[in-house]
Amino acid sequence: MRRGVSGFIREPRTITLIILVVISLAAISTLGIPQGLDLKGGSIIQIQLEKPVDSATMNTITSVLDKRLNIFGVKDVKVRASGNQNIIIEIAGVKPEEVAKIVGSPGKFEAKIDNKTVLTGADIVSVQSPIIRGNQWEVPFRISTDSAKRFAEAAEGKAGAPVDMYLDDRLITSPEISPDVAAGKPVTDVAITGAESTRESAELKAKEVETLLKSGSLPVKVKIVGVSSVSAELGGEFAKGALIAGLLAIIAIIIILVARYRTPILVLPIFFTTLAELILILGVAAIIRWNIDLAAIAGILAAIGTGVDDQIIITDEVLGEEKVKRRRRRFRIREAFFIIFASAGTLIAAMLPLAYVGFARGATGIGMLAGFAFTTVLGVLIGVFITRPVYAKFMEYIIK
Amino acid sequence: MKRKLLESYKLLIIIPLIITLLSLGILVTHGLEESVDLKGGSITELTLEKKMDQTELKAFIQEKLKIKDVNVISIKGNDATVQMGSDIQVDEFARALEGTAKIKSYRSVGPILGKEAMNQIYWAVGFAFLFMSITVLIVFRNLVPSLAVILAAACDIIIALGGMSLFKVPLSLASIGAILMLIGYSVDTDILLTTRVLKQRKGKITERAIGAIKTGLTMSASAIASMSALYLVTVFLIPEAEVLSNIAAVLIIGLSADILTTWLMNLGILRWYLEAKS
Numbered sequence: 001m002r003r004g005v006s007g008f009i010r011e012p013r014t015i016t017l018i019i020l021v022v023i024s025l026a027a028i029s030t031l032g033i034p035q036g037l038d039l040k041g042g043s044i045i046q047i048q049l050e051k052p053v054d055s056a057t058m059n060t061i062t063s064v065l066d067k068r069l070n071i072f073g074v075k076d077v078k079v080r081a082s083g084n085q086n087i088i089i090e091i092a093g094v095k096p097e098e099v100a101k102i103v104g105s106p107g108k109f110e111a112k113i114d115n116k117t118v119l120t121g122a123d124i125v126s127v128q129s130p131i132i133r134g135n136q137w138e139v140p141f142r143i144s145t146d147s148a149k150r151f152a153e154a155a156e157g158k159a160g161a162p163v164d165m166y167l168d169d170r171l172i173t174s175p176e177i178s179p180d181v182a183a184g185k186p187v188t189d190v191a192i193t194g195a196e197s198t199r200e201s202a203e204l205k206a207k208e209v210e211t212l213l214k215s216g217s218l219p220v221k222v223k224i225v226g227v228s229s230v231s232a233e234l235g236g237e238f239a240k241g242a243l244i245a246g247l248l249a250i251i252a253i254i255i256i257l258v259a260r261y262r263t264p265i266l267v268l269p270i271f272f273t274t275l276a277e278l279i280l281i282l283g284v285a286a287i288i289r290w291n292i293d294l295a296a297i298a299g300i301l302a303a304i305g306t307g308v309d310d311q312i313i314i315t316d317e318v319l320g321e322e323k324v325k326r327r328r329r330r331f332r333i334r335e336a337f338f339i340i341f342a343s344a345g346t347l348i349a350a351m352l353p354l355a356y357v358g359f360a361r362g363a364t365g366i367g368m369l370a371g372f373a374f375t376t377v378l379g380v381l382i383g384v385f386i387t388r389p390v391y392a393k394f395m396e397y398i399i400k
Numbered sequence: 401m402k403r404k405l406l407e408s409y410k411l412l413i414i415i416p417l418i419i420t421l422l423s424l425g426i427l428v429t430h431g432l433e434e435s436v437d438l439k440g441g442s443i444t445e446l447t448l449e450k451k452m453d454q455t456e457l458k459a460f461i462q463e464k465l466k467i468k469d470v471n472v473i474s475i476k477g478n479d480a481t482v483q484m485g486s487d488i489q490v491d492e493f494a495r496a497l498e499g500t501a502k503i504k505s506y507r508s509v510g511p512i513l514g515k516e517a518m519n520q521i522y523w524a525v526g527f528a529f530l531f532m533s534i535t536v537l538i539v540f541r542n543l544v545p546s547l548a549v550i551l552a553a554a555c556d557i558i559i560a561l562g563g564m565s566l567f568k569v570p571l572s573l574a575s576i577g578a579i580l581m582l583i584g585y586s587v588d589t590d591i592l593l594t595t596r597v598l599k600q601r602k603g604k605i606t607e608r609a610i611g612a613i614k615t616g617l618t619m620s621a622s623a624i625a626s627m628s629a630l631y632l633v634t635v636f637l638i639p640e641a642e643v644l645s646n647i648a649a650v651l652i653i654g655l656s657a658d659i660l661t662t663w664l665m666n667l668g669i670l671r672w673y674l675e676a677k678s
Contacts, residue, residue: 043506046513097491225510227442227490234445234504234640241638248633249626256622294643295577302581305626309588309619316615335599342539342591347584349531353524354580369524372577376584 008397017390021276024283031286036293036371037090039239041232045099047087050221054084061218062087067211068102087222093232100224109213110166111151113177118154118163123147125188127213130206135199137206140191141213148186156184165192173209242297249301250274253308261315265399270311273391277307280382281375295372302372303379306347310340310388318395333392344384351377413668416660420555423562430565435572438518440511441469442484444493445640446501448475457482464496474639479504481640505640521576528580529553532587539591545598548669549590552661556586556654559661563653574643578650585623585651586658589616590666597670605671613663620659627651 008014037044049061058081065087066079076092077099091099109121127141143151155163159182162174175192192209196202230238250271257267281300285292292300317336318329351373358370436443452460454472457480461470469485480501490506497503509517532553537546560582569575596612597605631648634641 048510048512097494100491223510225513227506227508229490229503229506231504237638238641241633241641242644244637245630245633245644248629252625252629253622256618256625260618260621294641295574298574298577298581298644298647301626301630302584305623306584306588308622308626309585312615312618312622313592316611316618335595338599339592339595342535342595343584343588345539346532346535346587346591349535350528350580350583352531353527354577357520357524369573369577373580376581 004397008394011390011393011397013386013390013393017276017386020283020386021279024279024286027283027286028279031289033282033286034289034291035235035239036291036296037092037228037235038230038293039235039242040092041230041235042093043091043099043227043229045089045091045103045224045228046082046226047089047103047222048225049085049087050223052084053220055081057220058084058087060214061220061222064211064214064218065089065103067208069099074099074102086225100227103222103224110169112164112166113154113158113161115164116154118151119143119147124213127210130203130210132199132203132206135197135202136193136195137202137209138191138193139206139209139213140189142189145186145188148188148190151190152181152184152186155181158182238294242294246297246301257312266315269391269394270308270315273311273387274304274307276390277304277379277383277387280386281379284378284382285375290374291371292375293371295369296375299372299375300379302376303383306343306380307383307387310336310343310383311391313339314388314392314395318399329396333396336392337388340384340388344380347380348377409664409668409671412664413672416552416555416657416665419657419660420558420562423559423565426562427558427565432561432565433568433570434514434518435570435575436483436507436509436514437573438509438514438521438571440509440514442493442506442508444482444484444506445504446480446482446497447504448478448480448501449499452480452500460500461496465493476639517573521573525576525579528583529557532583536587536591540594540598542598544673545594545670548666548673549587549594551669552590552658552666553583553586555661555665556582556658559657560650560654563657564650567649567653569646569649572642572646574646575650578647578654581647582651582654582658585655586661589619589658589662592616592619593662593666594670597667597674605674609667609671613667616662617659620655624652624655627655 047065053061062079062081066077069077069079069089069091074091074093078088078090080088080090082088089099089103109119109124110117111119123143125142125144127139131138131140155161155177158177159179161177161182163177164171164174173192173194175194181187181190192213194202194205194209196205253274254267254271257270261267278300281303282292284290285296290296314333314336317332354369354373355377358373448457452475454475457475458470458472461472461482461484462468465484467484471483473481473483475481490503490508493506494503533546533550536549537543540546540549557579560579563569564571564575592615593609593612596608603611627648631645631652634645634648639645
């Protein structure tokens with residue numbers, strides 16, 4: 001028995017597993033497990049564009065939406081494209097109603113002189129990329145001829161006076177009227193200019209103004225097609241409930257195993273292998289910042305469930321009939337692994353289409369389930385290549 | 401007794417087949433409920449700020465939002481679950497409820513999105529089944545035993561769907577996830593059985609089968625036990641976490657069905673095949 005234990009501990013696979021578990025525990029405790037919105041509370045808003053767009057337009061739209069949400073003080077927002085027609089907005093807090101308002105309205109751009117509106121978003125024909133010279137910045141944009149005339153009339157004789165630019169009634173910037181325009185000359189190519197203390201901040205500011213000008217009118221109409229929102233309180237209940245469910249599930253499995261094998265030396269290793277698997281999955285999630293949400297929890301349960309199945313197969317192969325010699329035992333474990341690899345292969349094959357939909361299409365529709373598929377596949381791979389072989393070694397060395 | 405039962409295997413194949421046909425019948429006549437994910441609409445959890453019963457709340461929302469299709473699913477203490485047919489804009493809804501209730505969670509899916517999800521589901525499940533079948537064929541390289549495994553998995557899915565129809569588990573993203581999980585789980589025991597019976601040289605077929613049954617039943621029992629734990633916890637402690645209770649319910653039905661399809665049907669076909677071959 002003692003020789004068995006030391007032989008088992010010295011197995012490279014065992015050492016690897018121990019090291020990986022330690023690394024995972026360290027990762028979990030230092031980095032924390034990233035929680036999905038349904039566990040920590042938050043909202044997901046799905047937006048659909050009127051028609052599919054190319055990636056450049058998509059980038060403009062996402063950055064405009066991002067900027068606008070930031071301007072309106074919605075914190076912790078993530079705006080990302082999903083395919084070529086959908087956009088997903090994730091917010092940490094539960095403010096879908098606020099976001100719906102900001103996103104849903106077309107965005108009102110106004111330029112005022114002496115509190116009188118002289119330009120609106122409708123007057124802007126195009127916005128060019130910003131020009132940076134040292135710490136000076138300039139965002140050129142073009143307005144229609146009619147608007148240029150109107151602007152020139154309003155600005156006549158007011159060189160140096162501020163033009164107040166508003167986005168949805170919020171003052172964003174107040175550039176001064178140039179002498180040219182003040183002389184009453186209509187100009188269609190105008191620019192907002194300014195200076196910052198450093199080149200970096202000038203770039204940042206210019207980018208912001210550019211986005212603002214563009215956001216006055218999104219290139220495509222948008223519509224909110226889906227909202228999913230969970231309060232932090234309910235998310236906490238979910239997380240707690242999932243934990244309790246997980247623990248009870250493990251206890252239920254142990255009861256079945258005790259009833260079948262009636263000895264701790266067989267049941268405890270299965271328990272520890274399962275625990276190691278759980279720690280490794282969560283460790284990977286912590287390191288790659290993979291969000292654990294309810295779907296991912298279901299995936300973990302699926303992976304652990306098949307893990308227990310596999311260990312039962314290994315146990316029964318080894319204990320199967322009459323006592324077998326060690327060499328024969330190795331052969332039987334190989335047979336068990338044939339079954340294990342075959343079933344892991346079918347499970348992964350079944351999950352692939354789901355993972356594909358998720359990665360190709362983003363989190364719209366059943367893309368949400370991609371998290372489930374990914375976690376299942378991850379768990380099965382960890383199990384098949386790391387934890388189950390160690391369990392097999394344990395059976396080989398220690399069980400008499 | 402066990403051995404005797406095992407000898408009349410040809411007859412036993414019929415039992416899972418009958419259950420599958422019954423499930424198919426239920427499925428066709430009763431159909432499946434679709435969740436908000438798929439048919440579009442809104443579902444929300446509210447914290448009521450004053451006492452209200454189901455009819456009051458329903459009338460209140462109907463009047464405030466001027467919509468007909470409102471269904472107050474449950475009220476427990478201050479917590480209410482409400483489902484609405486159309487995708488109500490959430491800001492509109494929050495304004496309408498001001499002073500009466502707070503939104504704890506809100507989910508709305510536009511009809512376009514729901515239709516798209518439904519479409520993706522057909523493809524995902526179809527391809528999952530196809531990929532699983534190909535893997536099984538590659539693993540065994542033997543037509544009849546492979547087809548037996550694939551047939552068993554198909555029956556498991558149909559029985560699980562029939563069970564969903566019977567117990568009113570809605571078709572949702574979560575239950576589809578469970579169906580896919582079931583493909584993986586159910587094939588596990590079938591592969592165990594096929595490998596043991598086809599590959600092991602020692603012992604009679606009946607003996608090998610009994611060994612496999614013992615292992616397989618332990619596997620199924622532990623999976624069903626863990627899913628039952630999940631189901632009970634979610635139903636009693638966190639009824640809002642429907643995702644988890646739906647998954648558990650579907651798997652409990654499917655895994656129970658799998659016991660029959662594996663050990664009565666798949667085993668029966670295998671033995672019949674071996675007998676015909678020798």
